[in-house]
Amino acid sequence: MMLSRRDKALLTVLAxxxxxxxxxxxxxxxxxxxESVVAEEVRLGKLASRLGEQTEQAIVDARDLLDHLxxxxxxxxxPEHLGALQxxxxxxxxxxxxxxxxxxxxxCGVGFIQGQPLKPPQASRIYDTGVIAWWPGPATAVGxxxxxxxxxxxxxxxxxxxxxxxxxxxxxxxxxxxxxxMSLAVHPPGAGLTPPAELAPGLTVDRANNRIMAxxxxxxxxxxxxxxxxxxGLFWQRYFPTLIGAGLLGVLLVVLWLFAVLRYSRHHLSLxxxxxxxxxxxxxxxxxxxxxxxxxxxxxxxxxxxRWRRDNGDAIGPDVFVPMAExxxxxxxxxxxxxxxxxxxxxxxxxxDPGLVINLNLSGSDLASPRFSQALAEMLQAAKVAPASIKLxxxxxxxxxxxxxxxxxxxxxxxxxxxAIDDFGTGYSSLAYLENLELDTLKIDxxxxxxxxxxxxxxxxxxxxxxxxxxxRLDIVAEGIESPHQARWLREQRxxxxxxxxxxxxxxxxQFCSWCDEQTGAAAKT
Amino acid sequence: xxxxxxxxxxxxxxxxxxxxxxxxxxCSPLLPPPETGDPRPTPVREVRPLNGHELVIARTEDExxxxxxxxxxxxxxxxxxxxxGYFMDVQTARLRQELAGTGxxxxxxxxxxxxxxxxxxxxETNSAHLxxxxxxxxxxxxxxxxxxxxxxxxxxxxxxSLGDRGHNQRLSEERxxxxxxxxxAAGIPPGRMVLIGYGPDRxxxxxxxxxGRALNRRVELIVHPLVEP
Numbered sequence: 001m002m003l004s005r006r007d008k009a010l011l012t013v014l015a016x017x018x019x020x021x022x023x024x025x026x027x028x029x030x031x032x033x034x035e036s037v038v039a040e041e042v043r044l045g046k047l048a049s050r051l052g053e054q055t056e057q058a059i060v061d062a063r064d065l066l067d068h069l070x071x072x073x074x075x076x077x078x079p080e081h082l083g084a085l086q087x088x089x090x091x092x093x094x095x096x097x098x099x100x101x102x103x104x105x106x107x108c109g110v111g112f113i114q115g116q117p118l119k120p121p122q123a124s125r126i127y128d129t130g131v132i133a134w135w136p137g138p139a140t141a142v143g144x145x146x147x148x149x150x151x152x153x154x155x156x157x158x159x160x161x162x163x164x165x166x167x168x169x170x171x172x173x174x175x176x177x178x179x180x181x182m183s184l185a186v187h188p189p190g191a192g193l194t195p196p197a198e199l200a201p202g203l204t205v206d207r208a209n210n211r212i213m214a215x216x217x218x219x220x221x222x223x224x225x226x227x228x229x230x231x232x233g234l235f236w237q238r239y240f241p242t243l244i245g246a247g248l249l250g251v252l253l254v255v256l257w258l259f260a261v262l263r264y265s266r267h268h269l270s271l272x273x274x275x276x277x278x279x280x281x282x283x284x285x286x287x288x289x290x291x292x293x294x295x296x297x298x299x300x301x302x303x304x305x306x307r308w309r310r311d312n313g314d315a316i317g318p319d320v321f322v323p324m325a326e327x328x329x330x331x332x333x334x335x336x337x338x339x340x341x342x343x344x345x346x347x348x349x350x351x352x353d354p355g356l357v358i359n360l361n362l363s364g365s366d367l368a369s370p371r372f373s374q375a376l377a378e379m380l381q382a383a384k385v386a387p388a389s390i391k392l393x394x395x396x397x398x399x400x401x402x403x404x405x406x407x408x409x410x411x412x413x414x415x416x417x418x419x420a421i422d423d424f425g426t427g428y429s430s431l432a433y434l435e436n437l438e439l440d441t442l443k444i445d446x447x448x449x450x451x452x453x454x455x456x457x458x459x460x461x462x463x464x465x466x467x468x469x470x471x472x473r474l475d476i477v478a479e480g481i482e483s484p485h486q487a488r489w490l491r492e493q494r495x496x497x498x499x500x501x502x503x504x505x506x507x508x509x510x511q512f513c514s515w516c517d518e519q520t521g522a523a524a525k526t
Numbered sequence: 527x528x529x530x531x532x533x534x535x536x537x538x539x540x541x542x543x544x545x546x547x548x549x550x551x552x553c554s555p556l557l558p559p560p561e562t563g564d565p566r567p568t569p570v571r572e573v574r575p576l577n578g579h580e581l582v583i584a585r586t587e588d589e590x591x592x593x594x595x596x597x598x599x600x601x602x603x604x605x606x607x608x609x610x611g612y613f614m615d616v617q618t619a620r621l622r623q624e625l626a627g628t629g630x631x632x633x634x635x636x637x638x639x640x641x642x643x644x645x646x647x648x649x650e651t652n653s654a655h656l657x658x659x660x661x662x663x664x665x666x667x668x669x670x671x672x673x674x675x676x677x678x679x680x681x682x683x684x685x686x687s688l689g690d691r692g693h694n695q696r697l698s699e700e701r702x703x704x705x706x707x708x709x710x711a712a713g714i715p716p717g718r719m720v721l722i723g724y725g726p727d728r729x730x731x732x733x734x735x736x737x738g739r740a741l742n743r744r745v746e747l748i749v750h751p752l753v754e755p
Contacts, residue, residue: 103674104605104613121611123619126634130623132615151616153623 013265020257028250035246036239040212041203047173048216048226051165055177055184056221058094058164059150063131066152069098076100076154077108085110085155094163096147099156111158112142118149118158124182135182136161148184161185172234178225196225205232272328274310275321279330279337284308286341287506290515291359291477291499294491299516301357303393303499305506306338322363331363332372339376339390343383345509349516350389356516359391359420364398367408377415387416391441395422399437406437413438420477425465434472442469446480449500452489466493581706583699583721593720594678594750600717604754605676613751614639617674624666641667641747642730643705649743652689654700661708668712671749679719680748681706686739687726699723705745 065088074080077100085098089110097111106117120139123132130153136146140158148159161184165177176193177185186193199215206213212235214228236243278284288302308316325334342358343350350356366372380387392412399405399421409419420441421434425448448462469476478490481500490498507515584590598604605613618639621632631642643660671679683702685694702721710716729742 101616104609104616119609119612121608123615123634126615126619126622128622128626130619130626132619151619153620 010265013261016264017258017261020261021254024250024253024257028246028253032239032243032246035242036235037203037205039239039242040235041214044203044214044228045216047169047175047228048214049218050169051175051177051226052216052218052220052224054166055164055179055224056218058159059179060221061092062095062150062157062159063152065092066131066150066155066157069100069155070153082108082110094159094161095157096142096145096160097158099158101151101154101156118142118147120149125180135179135184162187162189172230174229176227178227179222181223181225191229193227193229196227199227207232271316271321272324272330275308275325275328276330276333278308278310279325279333282337282340284334284337284341286338286345287508288346288358288512289499289506290504290512290519291357291497292503292519294478294487294495294498297519297522299519300355300497301359301391302507302512303359303361304338304342305361306334322361326363326365329365331365332369332375335360335362335366335372336375336379339379342390343379343385346513347383347385349513350385354386354389357389357391357418359393361393361395361422362398364394364402367394367398367402367405367412373412373415376417388418391418391420393420393422393443396424409437409439423479424469425461434468439472439474441475441477442472443477443479444495446500449478449480449486449490450482452486453483463493466495470494581703581710581716581719581721583703583723585722590678590680590720590722593717594752597678597717598752598755603676604752607753610637610751610753613674613676614749617670617677617749620670620674621667624670625663628663628666630663630667637751639749641749643745643747644741649701649745651686651739651743652697654683654697654704656701656704656708664705664708665712667747668709668714672713676752677718678750678752679709679714680750681709681719681721682728682746682748683721683723684728684730684742684744684746685726686742687729687734688739691725695723695725697723698725701743701745705747709747 069084069088072081072084074084081100085100089095089098095111097109099106099109099111099117101107104119118134118140120134120137122139124135125131125133127133132151134140134149136148138146140147140149142158145160145162148161148164150157150159161177165175165185165187170187173187174191174193175187176183176191178196181197183195194213196215196217199213201215201217204213204215210232212230212232214226216226216228218224218226285307286304287307288304290299290302292298293300306318306322308318308321310316322331322334325331339360342360346358350358362372376390377387380390394409402408413419418440419438420443421439422443423445424442425445442465444462444465448465451462466476475497476495477497477499478486478495479499481487481490481498481502483502486500487498487502504515582589582593584593614634614637618632618634621639621641625632625641629644631640631644633640633642643663649655649657671677681702683698683700683705685698685701687694699721700723702723706719706721709719726742729738730744731738731741733741
């Protein structure tokens with residue numbers, strides 16, 4: 001199926017608009033995503049380093065505390081000794097118990113571990129310094145809480161790893177803390193998080209499980225890994241304000257884009273633009289209003305009238321598109337397009353019958369355009385049509401609005417064309433002015449011819465016009481003759497030629513040829 | 527802690543346990559026989575009086591078990607089974623802390639702790655003469671072992687792969703004996719110790735180069751926990 005030019009243009013504009021919107025949205029999405037991910041990475045990175053610092057501090061503090069307790073000079077398990085342990089435990093919320101041992105035997109201590117000392121069967125780490133650590137696990141659990149045990153010399157500490165991490169800092173975050181490659185704490189308890197070894201550093205978006213995971217590694221005193229996890233929903237929620245802001249920006253961009261597209265389409269989809277396409281694409285046609293010899297009824301020629309039928313079938317009248325062409329600077333193109341049609345349709349006829357004259361309507365700008373006269377000459381030469389066969393009609397108004405008119409007219413006449421003044425009587429040209437111009441024909445405007453029916457005043461005006469034309473030795477063509485009465489009256493006034501519905505409506509080229517033949521034949525008989 | 531009499535392991539009549547009692551003379555270090563190639567068929571196992579104590583040289587793992595049984599029966603205290611792991615860990619940590627910087631390695635292996643004296647700092651090639659610098663180190667070890675008393679100490683001597691097998695066997699036993707004597711002098715009761723020479727059979731490295739051989743010339747103390755039966 002063929003698409004019309006306008007539809008094609010419309011589709012192009014729509015596609016451009018769509019691409020623009022999609023582009024803006026994609027850009028927006030990308031920007032949002034990147035901003036959010038970067039922000040989230042920064043946020044989690046800060047959280048991770050805080051947690052790491054707290055953990056490191058707690059471990060270093062535990063070691064120093066144990067060292068300090070080992071060096072106490074109080075008698076083991078004396079009230080002074082236990083007092084020191086008590087004080088140390090009180091000042092550290094995460095320390096749940098402190099014990100004093102001889103070899104593998106707990107002698108005394110403070111905290112909740114009273115009856116059953118914790119003796120996990122396998123240490124997680126034995127350091128060269130003599131520090132032993134048991135990472136939280138079932139073997140270190142007391143009352144459901146898996147403790148982190150650390151022993152140095154004769155003392156040991158039981159630490160609740162969850163209390164090492166500041167709970168206010170974590171809030172709803174799911175976090176797991178790994179020290180030396182072993183899980184030290186999970187918040188909230190039981191939250192199964194991916195081991196750090198299986199995660200890339202930084203942020204990982206796990207779309208399959210609809211969550212975001214982050215891994216941060218610190219390694220100042222101990223290698224510490226922090227794994228954080230959160231549902232994507234929470235992530236979006238956190239960045240909702242950014243989303244709104246960026247969304248508004250996006251809407252603004254889309255509106256701006258649409259505005260730009262609309263402006264573009266206004267310009268390119270406008271009627272003048274379409275007319276340009278029509279002229280360029282040869283979509284203009286011509287009809288011919290016959291001009292007859294009023295005395296004999298013979299067909300002497302025709303006025304070529306431009307017609308424009310749009311792709312969608314609408315016919316646009318010359319009263320619309322001719323002024324439009326003049327306003328949009330396409331007047332000369334239009335004139336030449338009509339000439340092209342005339343030469344194509346009636347070339348044969350004009351070559352065969354040199355007496356026949358086709359009138360071509362010119363605009364004021366054609367007159368002043370060197371391009372026009374050059375193209376006119378070239379086209380006629382190419383079509384082998386004599387310049388005398390093409391009469392150029394110039395409206396009275398364009399005469400008055402164009403400078404150096406007489407030079408232009410002389411130049412055209414020198415080429416061999418004859419010149420007619422169209423719509424005469426509607427302007428204000430004086431006789432003196434017309435005298436200076438090399439004119440051949442004067443066409444009386446239809447308004448004066450219409451007046452013939454009602455006799456009296458207007459008839460006297462048309463009488464003056466006829467008189468004036470005669471005095472200037474100009475041929476006269478009366479336009480818009482619609483009744484036999486008008487024709488007769490004009491004949492009586494010795495008006496030579498006439499055109500109008502009384503003779504024929506404007507005809508297509510073929511009809512015009514046959515009509516002309518008929519008329520000439522009929523005239524020959526009488 | 528409980529004192530327990532163990533008689534669960536019967537004496538194996540088939541494998542002879544030879545007890546070598548060495549007379550400890552202050553200035554008579556046990557010199558090794560001359561270099562390799564000396565086929566002197568000296569019997570290794572002799573029993574010599576040693577300040578009235580007997581140091582046991584075992585030849586098989588069964589003999590070690592027998593000594594463990596005897597020590598359990600005698601003066602040994604025992605550990606509850608669920609305390610063994612904890613005991614070994616804290617003892618290992620304590621030994622590491624005390625031996626930091628001496629080059630002596632302490633490693634918990636299963637339910638034993640192995641204390642390795644590196645050969646290159648302890649023994650010359652073909653010598654059972656203990657570096658005098660090791661004396662304070664052994665004193666430290668004894669102090670910790672007497673704190674963590676519920677164990678049997680197996681002193682194992684090793685040689686490199688150079689030289690005659692029989693000779694290396696004897697050399698490894700003599701190296702074990704040299705360390706055993708020091709432990710004895712520092713306060714480990716003879717009944718808590720078993721000495722055994724493995725010759726070149728248990729190298730730590732297969733590398734047959736001077737550096738590898740130096741690592742293989744060594745004495746290891748293997749601390750076995752005494753678990754209540």
